[in-house]
Amino acid sequence: MRLSQMLFVTLKESPAEAVIPSHQLLLRAGYIRRIGSGIYSYLPLMWRVLQKVSQIVREEMNATGAQECLLPQLQPSELWKESGRWDTYTKAEGIMFAFEDRQGREVALGPTHEEVITTVAKESIRSYRQLPQHLYQIQSKFRDEIRPRFGLMRGREFIMKDGYSFHADEESLKKTYADMDVAYRNMFRRCGLDFVAVEADSGAIGGSGSQEFMVLADAGEDEVLYTEDGKYAANVEKATSLPPDAVESPFEKFEKRETPNTPTIASLAEFAKCSPTNIVKNVLYEAVGDNGKLILVLVSIRGDRDVNEVKLQNELSKMASEFGAKTLLSLTVPEAEAMQKWAAQQLPTGYISPDLSDDYLQKSKDIHPKFVRFADETVAEMKNFVTGANEPGYHVFGANWGKEFTLPSRVVNLQKSVAGDRALHDSQQVLKSARGIEVGHIFQLGTKYSAAMEATFTNEQGEELPLVMGCYGVGVSRLAQAAVEQSHDKDGIIWPVAIAPYHAIIVVPNISDSEAMAAAEKLYAEMNQAGIETLLDDRDARAGFKFKDADLIGIPYRIVTGRSLKQGKVEVVQRATKEAQEIAIEDVVATLKGWMENAIAS
Ligand code: ATP
Ligand code: MG
Numbered sequence: 128m129r130l131s132q133m134l135f136v137t138l139k140e141s142p143a144e145a146v147i148p149s150h151q152l153l154l155r156a157g158y159i160r161r162i163g164s165g166i167y168s169y170l171p172l173m174w175r176v177l178q179k180v181s182q183i184v185r186e187e188m189n190a191t192g193a194q195e196c197l198l199p200q201l202q203p204s205e206l207w208k209e210s211g212r213w214d215t216y217t218k219a220e221g222i223m224f225a226f227e228d229r230q231g232r233e234v235a236l237g238p239t240h241e242e243v244i245t246t247v248a249k250e251s252i253r254s255y256r257q258l259p260q261h262l263y264q265i266q267s268k269f270r271d272e273i274r275p276r277f278g279l280m281r282g283r284e285f286i287m288k289d290g291y292s293f294h295a296d297e298e299s300l301k302k303t304y305a306d307m308d309v310a311y312r313n314m315f316r317r318c319g320l321d322f323v324a325v326e327a328d329s330g331a332i333g334g335s336g337s338q339e340f341m342v343l344a345d346a347g348e349d350e351v352l353y354t355e356d357g358k359y360a361a362n363v364e365k366a367t368s369l370p371p372d373a374v375e376s377p378f379e380k381f382e383k384r385e386t387p388n389t390p391t392i393a394s395l396a397e398f399a400k401c402s403p404t405n406i407v408k409n410v411l412y413e414a415v416g417d418n419g420k421l422i423l424v425l426v427s428i429r430g431d432r433d434v435n436e437v438k439l440q441n442e443l444s445k446m447a448s449e450f451g452a453k454t455l456l457s458l459t460v461p462e463a464e465a466m467q468k469w470a471a472q473q474l475p476t477g478y479i480s481p482d483l484s485d486d487y488l489q490k491s492k493d494i495h496p497k498f499v500r501f502a503d504e505t506v507a508e509m510k511n512f513v514t515g516a517n518e519p520g521y522h523v524f525g526a527n528w529g530k531e532f533t534l535p536s537r538v539v540n541l542q543k544s545v546a547g548d549r550a551l552h553d554s555q556q557v558l559k560s561a562r563g564i565e566v567g568h569i570f571q572l573g574t575k576y577s578a579a580m581e582a583t584f585t586n587e588q589g590e591e592l593p594l595v596m597g598c599y600g601v602g603v604s605r606l607a608q609a610a611v612e613q614s615h616d617k618d619g620i621i622w623p624v625a626i627a628p629y630h631a632i633i634v635v636p637n638i639s640d641s642e643a644m645a646a647a648e649k650l651y652a653e654m655n656q657a658g659i660e661t662l663l664d665d666r667d668a669r670a671g672f673k674f675k676d677a678d679l680i681g682i683p684y685r686i687v688t689g690r691s692l693k694q695g696k697v698e699v700v701q702r703a704t705k706e707a708q709e710i711a712i713e714d715v716v717a718t719l720k721g722w723m724e725n726a727i728a729s
Contacts, residue, residue: 128629128662128663129662129663129665130662130663130664130665130666131665131666131667133171133662134170134171135157136157137155137156137157137676137679137680138154138155138157139155140155141154141155142154142155142161144161145278146277147277147278147280147346147612148346148611148612148615149277149278149280149346149608149609149611149612149615150277150278150279150280150608152611152615152619152620152679152681153173153278153279153608153611153620154278155619155679156172156619156620156679156680156681157170157172157680158170158172158173158176158628158680159173159278159279161278164275164283165272165275165276165281165282165283165284166282166283166284167278167279167282167284169604171628172628172680173607173628175628175629176607176622176626176627176628177286177603177604177607179625179626179627179628180318180603180606180607180626181265181286181288181603183314183317183318183625183626184265184288184314184601184603185265185288187310187311187313187314187317188263188288188290188310190310191261191303191306191307191310192261193261193262193263193290193292194260194261194262194263195262195263195264195265196262196263196264197264197266198237198240198243198244198247198264198266199237199243200236200237200266200267200268200269201234201235201236201237202234202235202236202237202240202242202243203232203233203234204225204232204233204234204235206242206243206246206580207223207235207242209242209579209580210241210242210245210576210579210580211453211454211579212242214417214454214456215417215454215456216235216238217235218417218456219417219454219456219457221271221273222238222270222271222272223235223236223238223269223270223271224236224238224269224270224271236269237268237269238268238269238270239268239289239600240264240289240291241291241572241576241596241598242576242580244262244291245291245576245577245580245582245594245596246580246582247262248260248291248293248577248582248594249577249580249581249582249583252293252582252584252594253584253585254584254585255295255584255585255586255587257584258293258294258295258299258584258594259292259293259294259295259299259300259303260292260293261290261291261292261293261303262290262291262292263288263289263290263291263599264288264289264290265286265287265288265603266286266287267284267285267286267287268284268285268286268287268289269283269284270283270285271283277346277348277608278608279604279605279607279608280346280348280564280605280608280609281348281605282604282605285602285603285604285605286602286603286604287600287601287602287603287604288600288601288603289598289599289600289601290307290598290599290600291596291597291598291599292596292597292598292599293577293594293595293596294594294595294596294597295584295586295592295594295595296595297571297573297595299595300571300573300595300596300597301336301571303597304336304569304571304597307569307597307599308324308338308569311324311340311567311569311599311601312324312340314567314601315340315342315566315567315606317625317727318606318610318623318625318626319610319614319622319623319624319625319626320342320566320606320609320610320613320623321342321343321613322340322341322342322343322566323340323341323343323351323353323360323563324338324339324340324341324360325338325339325340325341325351325353325360325361325362325365325563326338326360326361326362326365326366327339327361327362327364327365327568328362328364328365328437328441329570329571330441330444336569336570336571337568337569337570337571338568338569339362339563339565339567339568340565340566340567340568341362341563341564341565341566342563342564342566342606342609342610342612342613343561343562343563343564343613344562344563344564344609344612344613345562346562346564346612347561347562347563347564347565348562348564348565349362349363349562349563349564349565350362350363350560350561350562350563351363351560351561351562351563352366352368352544352545352546352548352558352559352560353558353559353561354550354552354553354556354557354558354559355556355559356553356556358550358552358553358556359550359551359552359556359558361544362563363435363543363544363560364435364437364438365437366543366544366558367540367544367551368544368545368548368549368550368551368558369548369549369550369551369554370429370431370432370505370542370548371404371431371547371548371549372404373402373404373405373429373505373508373509374401374402374404374405376401376405376509376510376511376512376513376525377400377401377405378401378405378511378512378513378524378525379511379525380524380525381523381524381525381526381527381530381531382523382524382525383516383521383522383523383524384521384522384523384524385520385521386398386399386520386521386522387520388520389477389520389522390476390477390478391477392406392408392430392431395430395513395522396430399513399522399524401513402430402431403429403430403431404429404430404431405430405509405511405512405513406429406430406512406513406514407427407428407429407430407481407506407509407512407513407514407526408427408428408429408430408432408514409425409426409427409428409479409480409481409483409514409515410425410426410428410434410460411423411424411425411460411461411474411476411479412424412425412426412434412436412439412458412459412460412461413458413459413460413461413465413469414440414443414455414457414458415455415456415457416447416450416451416452416453416454416455416456417452417453417454417455417456418450418451418452418453419493420450420451420452420493420494420495421468421469421493421494421495422443422450422455422495422499423469423488423494423495423498423499424439424443424458424498424499424500424501425479425481425483425498425499425500425501425535426439426500426501426502426503426541427481427500427501427502427503427506427514427535428502428503428505428506428541428542429503429505429506429509429542430513432503432505432542432543433542433543433545434503434541434542434543435541435542435543435544436458438539438540438541438542439458439501439541440455440458442501442537442539442541443455443458443499446499450495463476469488469489469491469494470487470488470489471486471487471488471489471490472486472487474487475515475516475517475518475519476519477515477519478515478516478517478518478519478520478521478522479515479517480514480515480516480517480523480532481500481502481514481532481533481535482517482532482533483498483517484517485497485498499537500535500536500537501535501537501538501539501541502534502535502537502538502539503538503539503540503541503542504538504539504540504541504542505542506534507528507534507538509528510527511524511525511526511527512525512526512527513525513526514526514532544558545558545560546558546559546560564605564609564612565602565605566601566602566605566606566609567599567600567601567602567606568599568600569597569598569599569600570597570598570599570600571597572596572597572598573595573596574593574594574595574596575596576596577593577594577595577596578593581593582594607626610622610623610626611681614703615681618675618678618679619678619679619680619681620679620680620681621681621683621702621703622681622682622683622702623726624683624722624723624726624727625726625727627681627682627683628660628680628682629660629661629662629682630659630660630661630682630683630684630719630723631654631659631660631661631662631682631683631684631685631686631719632661632662632663632664632677632680632682632684632685632686633647633650633651633654633661633662633663633664633685633686633687633688634664634670634673634674634677634685634686634687634688635647635663635664635665635688636670636673636687636688636689637670638665638666638667642692643688643689643692644665644688646688646692646697646712647663647665647688648663649712650686650688650697650712650715651663653715653716654715654716654719657716657720658720659716659719659720659723662682664676664677670689677702678702681702682702683701683702683703683722683723683726684699684700684701684702684719684722685699685700685702686698686699686700686715687699687700691709692712694709695711695712695713696709696710696711696712697709697710697712697715699715699718699719701722
């Protein structure tokens with residue numbers, strides 16, 4: 128492609144809307160244009176990158192035997208009502224674009240395709256003989272993200288590869304899941320990314336496995352906790368660890384004491400001259416079921432630890448039917464104003480004890496009549512602890528489970544692991560924290576969708592069973608930008624060769640120099656012929672300006688038909704290292720081919 132003929136516009140300054148380098152660079156280098164909030168046009172250079180990423184994804188998927196298809200983006204509400212997700216996706220998280228067509232039918236734009244594919248499977252799969260099956264597609268997804276940001280990182284329309292597998296049993300699912308783990312590692316390695324696979328939250332579905340693939344970068348929205356021995360890495364939402372050892376409590380006698388102005392753990396520990404590990408903190412949460420029911424939750428946890436709300440949400444979701452609900456719509460720490468909806472009397476906020484009476488709840492059919500009480504694992508072993516006295520300005524000291532307080536029957540791990548905690552697999556290993564960009568997610572779904580939507584098959588014994596499912600996603604457009612976030616310098620993008628829009632760019636410093644032009648034209652033809660995808664900068668502009676653009680757009684190899692032409696040579700510059708060398712014109716193709724092979728294989 129000749130730059131003189133291409134829609135090629137670079138910007139000197141980075142637009143104010145962009146805060147992270149990759150977003151700034153993609154805008155400045157003319158790869159993308161913002162059309163609306165979270166909506167982007169992929170211009171020709173970007174589209175080439177996206178196609179290269181897609182092709183790598185496709186090759187790795189096909190190698191596992193998965194079959195490519197294309198499912199509709201427009202999805203009727205009936206499917207989502209069958210699976211039970213219509214309300215959660217249109218109301219609670221509200222992430223699905225849903226509307227009515229002219230006949231008054233409800234439809235939505237696909238944020239994901241479990242419902243569609245399960246319907247296909249339901250109609251096409253009858254017998255275990257047809258299993259396993261794995262279908263995937265690469266297409267635009269729509270999600271009404273509450274905070275679209277960072278360009279392609281969190282868009283409202285973005286490109287995803289999503290695949291869904293169907294199995295007769297868990298064992299077969301696990302095999303495909305393991306194949307996907309390998310395929311994903313291959314894809315990301317081939318795309319030139321530095322990534323880690325981390326244990327991920329599987330939501331309320333549980334299931335034995337869910338793994339995310341993270342590109343490590345400061346701009347990442349996820350936090351990853353890992354150990355340096357390489358044996359543990361998890362999304363903070365899922366992470367577990369050994370909490371620090373508790374300090375022995377100095378309070379041997381049970382008593383209630385006045386503790387003015389101590390509503391926080393820090394203020395209380397200071398006032399009582401004790402460690403936060405001597406304090407049982409009681410945190411109040413308000414959950415809302417999809418039946419509109421308010422559920423008040425009290426979590427008792429050691430004073431130095433915080434509640435991991437993802438873990439709490441999962442525990443509560445498992446109990447949804449006890450509240451007459453199918454799912455939970457939200458989980459929040461209620462503000463004073465919100466408390467008025469359900470509190471029968473003023474709560475002793477900041478001084479709550481684990482046995483806060485259910486009489487604090489209004490009696491109403493819309494309010495679950497009892498606090499749902501949880502104890503984090505950290506508190507079960509605590510002795511002689513300090514906790515609230517249910518009276519503002521007062522705490523009790525030297526309290527014990529089984530004496531003054533009853534340990535809640537639900538003792539689970541609800542704590543948030545933090546950097547510095549010791550690892551469970553080896554207490555010598557300390558968790559470290561890094562930021563990650565989630566580029567892929569593989570998930571053992573089990574029978575959640577097949578059971579709800581009655582997608583069944585007949586096994587060898589003639590029994591009818593729900594299909595066992597897995598799902599596997601790659602954020603194609605997010606991945607492309609993540610590559611830039613990970614690989615750039617002050618002058619611009621440094622594309623990994625495998626996903627660069629073009630491999631090489633020939634810059635003619637002065638287009639009125641007919642010899643230089645002729646040499647460039649000849650090389651341009653030869654290189655393209657040899658499979659080196661090449662741009663020709665034949666614009667009537669200053670050499671320095673063209674070099675700047677070449678650096679900005681990040682093409683791996685730059686060839687300059689300059690002064691050394693007299694000796695039959697051109698200057699070849701590698702974008703990543705800025706290393707320049709003079710190469711005889713007749714050797715250019717072979718040299719670049721060699722470099723490309725090395726770069727793409729590694
Ligand atoms: P996130 O936690 O970042 O919102 P998710 O877990 O909801 O993502 P999945 O449903 O697992 O996303 O989707 C599969 C992949 O699609 C993700 O791993 C991610 O790479 C990509 N993706 C998800 N949401 C977006 C988005 N709004 N913009 C760009 N890519 C996205
Ligand atoms: Mg995910």
